[in-house]
Amino acid sequence: MDxxxxxxxxxxxxxxxxxxxxQRNGDFAIRISDVQGDLMNSRMYHSEEVLAELGCTRLGTSENARVLVGGLGMGFTLAAALRIVPASAEVIVAELVPEVVEWNRGPLGLCAGRPLDDDRxxxxxxxxxxxxxxxxKKxxxxxxxxxxxxxxxxxxxNGWLYTRGGLKTIYEKLRPEGIVAIWSVRADHLFTGRLKKTGFNVQTRTVRARPGKGSRHTIFVAQKPR
Ligand SMILES: C[S@@+](CC[C@H](N)C(=O)[O-])C[C@H]1O[C@@H](n2cnc3c(N)ncnc32)[C@H](O)[C@@H]1O
Known part of the structure; x- marks a missing residue:
């Protein structure tokens, strides 16, 4: 193999x-120093897409829906969200590393079908x-x-995001019945409990890295009550 x-x-x-x-032939990987394995790989993105599907499922017909995606990576979650939400929606994607945005405007763009070019x-x-x-914004x-x-x-x-304070802030940033969906490499019962204590109704889903195969990831789906 090359x-x-x-x-x-x-x-x-x-x-x-x-x-x-x-890059290896037509495949891409993003790695982070001192961490084994890929942060993102262009051949394995099923759970990144399901993250968007679980978070946006009820927004297919919502006028002026607003979605926040953090971060961009290879754009699979963003692209999946854009496939669900209607024309009036706005999908904001926050990306910490400016070069990741450049890479998506360049060679990485094709991985997820150039979602940054979408007007929404x-x-x-x-x-x-x-x-x-x-x-x-909410x-x-x-x-x-x-x-x-x-x-x-x-x-x-980023550690702040997963604390009681971070989760309370996320709760306040959601409209009624809004959903925060969080990707994780593994289940975490303490974190599920923290989401519940914040006031969310919580479900956890196990999703494979590729449809029907590959590593099992966890997606926390936490909904703010009406
Ligand atoms: C695992 S990748 C995301 C993969 C993405 N879901 C996809 O579909 O390709 C994580 C991304 O989050 C970005 N990131 C990390 N911390 C961040 C932060 N605090 N704010 C915004 N982006 C961040 C990283 O630079 C990286 O691009």
């Missing part, structure tokens, strides 16, 4: 970590944490896939 070739790298703002973009997609180049703490769905699960990995400041 080896992977590094085609670019980028520092992660606010941390010592670095992302690298690798808006890029927020910056930290999803800052956007969540900003008081103005969302019908928040789709979070910035770490490997409910513990900071890409940037240490």
């Amino acid at each position: 080896p992977w070739t590094q085609i670019d790298s980028a520092p992660v703002p606010g941390s010592d970590a670095e992302l690298t973009l690798l 997609a808006r890029i927020h180049q910056g930290d999803v944490v800052a956007l969540l703490k900003h008081p103005d 969302f019908d769905a928040i789709l979070l896939d910035v770490d490997n699960g409910p513990e900071a990995m890409t940037a240490s400041a």
Whole structure:
């Protein structure tokens, strides 16, 4: 099998970590320094798509729905959300690493069908944490896939997202019946309990990395009551 070739790298703002973009024939991988395995791989994106489906399922006919995706990665979650929401929707995607946005405007764009070109997609180049703490906009769905699960990995400041304070802020940022869906490499019963204590109705789903095969990932689906 051909080896992977590094085609670019980028520092992660606010941390010592670095992302690298690798290519092997038509496949791409994004890796993060000091972490084994891929942060994202263009051949395995089923659970990233299901994250959007579980978060946006009730928005197919909602006028002016607003969705927040954090972060962009290879754009699979964003593309899946755009396939569900109607023409009047706005889907904001927060991406911490500016080069990831450039990569998606360049070689990575084809992986998910260039979702950034969709008129309903808006890029927020910056930290999803800052956007969540900003008081103005509320969302019908928040789709979070910035770490490997409910513990900071890409940037240490992400740890706040999974605390009681972070979850309370996310709860306040959702419209009534809004859903936060969180991707995780594994189940985490303590985190499920924390979501419930915040006031969410919670379900956890096990989803394979590829349809019907591959690693099993967990998606936490937490809905704010009406
Ligand atoms: C696993 S990838 C996301 C994969 C994505 N779901 C997809 O479909 O390709 C994680 C992404 O989150 C970004 N990220 C990490 N921390 C972030 C933060 N605090 N705010 C915004 N983006 C962040 C990373 O740079 C990376 O692009």
